[in-house]
Amino acid sequence: MGFEVKIRLEDIPAEGLELCLRDAGVRPRELGSQVGKIVAPPQASLRLRREGSMVLVTGHYQTRLHLVCSRCLAAVEVEVSGEVDTAFLPPLEDAPEEIRLQPEELEVGFYQEGEIDLALVVRQEVSLALPMAPLCRPECPGLCPHCGRPRAEGACSCAEQVVDPRWAKLAKLQLG
Ligand SMILES: [Zn+2]
Numbered sequence: 757m758g759f760e761v762k763i764r765l766e767d768i769p770a771e772g773l774e775l776c777l778r779d780a781g782v783r784p785r786e787l788g789s790q791v792g793k794i795v796a797p798p799q800a801s802l803r804l805r806r807e808g809s810m811v812l813v814t815g816h817y818q819t820r821l822h823l824v825c826s827r828c829l830a831a832v833e834v835e836v837s838g839e840v841d842t843a844f845l846p847p848l849e850d851a852p853e854e855i856r857l858q859p860e861e862l863e864v865g866f867y868q869e870g871e872i873d874l875a876l877v878v879r880q881e882v883s884l885a886l887p888m889a890p891l892c893r894p895e896c897p898g899l900c901p902h903c904g905r906p907r908a909e910g911a912c913s914c915a916e917q918v919v920d921p922r923w924a925k926l927a928k929l930q931l932g
C-alpha cells in the first residue's frame with residue numbers, strides 16, 4: 757500500500773494490486789467549474805487487475821469540497837464519494853478488433869505509453885458526481901440583480917427603486 761498517482765502496467769503483478777491514492781496536487785478547476793475550494797483532496801483505495809491487455813480499476817473514492825452556489829455564489833461544503841469501475845485498454849491503434857467493440861455501459865479509458873494515471877481516473881469520477889448547478893439550499897433566493905447583494909441577507913434599497921415602468925407612468929400622471 758503506497759500513495760501512488762501513476763502506475764506502470766508492468767508494476768501490476770498477476771495477482772493484482774491494491775493501493776491507496778491521495779491526489780494532493782489537484783486544483784479546484786480540474787474537478788469542475790462549480791468547485792471553489794478543495795477542503796480534503798480526493799482519496800481512493802483502488803484495486804488493479806490485468807486481464808490480457810486490459811486493466812480493470814475498481815474501488816472507492818471520497819473527497820470534501822466547497823462548491824459555489826449557482827444562485828448566490830456562497831460556498832457549500834459537500835462530501836463527495838463513490839465507486840470507481842473503469843476498464844483501461846491499450847491505445848486504439850494497438851487494440852485487436854474485438855476489444856474496440858465494447859458494450860456502451862462499460863466505462864473505458866486508454867492507457868498511454870504503458871501507464872495509467874490513477875489521479876485522472878478519480879478526478880473524472882468526482883467531476884461526474886458533482887451537481888451541474890449546486891445550491892446552498894433548495895430555496896436559495898439568489899442575488900439582487902441590481903446591487904448583487906444576496907437576497908437571503910435581507911432586502912436591499914434597490915427593491916424600492918425598481919418600479920414597473922407602467923406604474924412609473926401612472927405615478928407621473930398623479931404628480932402632474
Ligand atoms: Zn445560494
Ligand SMILES: [Zn+2]
Nearest residue numbers: 900903912914
Ligand atoms: Zn439590490
